Amino acid sequence: MMKKVLLLIGSPKPGKSTSESLGQYLLDKLQLENVQVETLKLKRSLEVESDIQQLVSAVNQCDIFVIAAPLYVDTPPAMVMKAMEILHAKRKGVKLPEQRMFVLCNCGFPEAEQNQTAIAVYKNFARMAGFVWAGSVSVSAGAMINAEPLTKLGGMVKKITSALDAAAKSLASGGKCGDINVKPSVPGWLYLFVGEVGWRIQAKKNGCRKQLKAKPYQRISQ
């Protein structure tokens, strides 16, 4: 029977995101390996019972659960934590066939290793919620992707696409791919330099270039 993969996009951005770019590339490769795919975007709120049921049902019916999310303060974003809390609670005592879990984590720093504290959280969730850990790909310098489809970015994302190609093959064949950290394709210092120039350009467009270093909560007695 055809395996089914569910991609949960854990980025809180309302539109396109780097998480979606990474997840969609992986799904496209999995489809070439004859795997059925489904995408769910994590909602801004998981309070309504129908939204919760949609999430739980989709996750419980897949063979491979993929979460693609950014790194926020060394850990998954708050709504991803909420989703995992719900899934953990709803899956307790429920008999389910073997399901594997795979994570795509991306951060804006040039060191992909900084994603590993989040990967540890995902791994603990997988263990506690009854998933077999199938591995992860952690991406650094996420701003270089900037929510664009990976197929449009050429050699700049070659290291990422190579890792995702290998992950897709591994997942489709029932294997594990380990926890892979993908280094940026440009030197870290160059990425950071361009990034900071980008902050200044963006701030100028928004009319706050001179307030970039503002201290609105400065304590008067400091």
Add this chain to the structure above:
Amino acid sequence: MKITVLSGANHGDEISREMLKMVSETLAQHELTIFNLNELKIDACLGCFGCWMKTPGVCVIDDAGRDVAKAVVQSDLVITLSPVTFGGYSYEFKKALDRIIPIISPFFTKIKGETHHRRRYDRYPSWISIGLMDGEDEEAAASFGKLEERRVMHFYCPAHTYRVLQHSTDGFLTHFEELLKKVGVA
């Protein structure tokens, strides 16, 4: 001393509510601001970078998340209680933590050879972090510890300590008083 206390307990957690009361009574002589986060309207971070690029230092979302960020950076000490959730922080606590990002700068620096965001302010609070667990889970406790060792770098804490405790009021005060001594609070 100005002290901010953040509780990331889930709804209906009466043990954590009792712990908050014990913290409050222990620190009664200080200027305390307490946030029981599950009672507040705090939306999850949008990932929009507005706090850096549109309204520098202030989140674009106008809710209690702003109050938490302001209280944190204006404090001498922050005390946080969070259920250890898959080795990380609870959703309630993580929501507030993600919304504290405005208090650091978008610009970069290196700490021990690793990229971090620069400080926005000249001074940041010391930090006591308490992770609460029901039962034993060494992997989750270890994950939480690693997170805390990293988090204090992001927020430039001059003094910090953390401890993973059982989710019980038994012995809590003894642990809490030890943690206060570790960060130099009598």
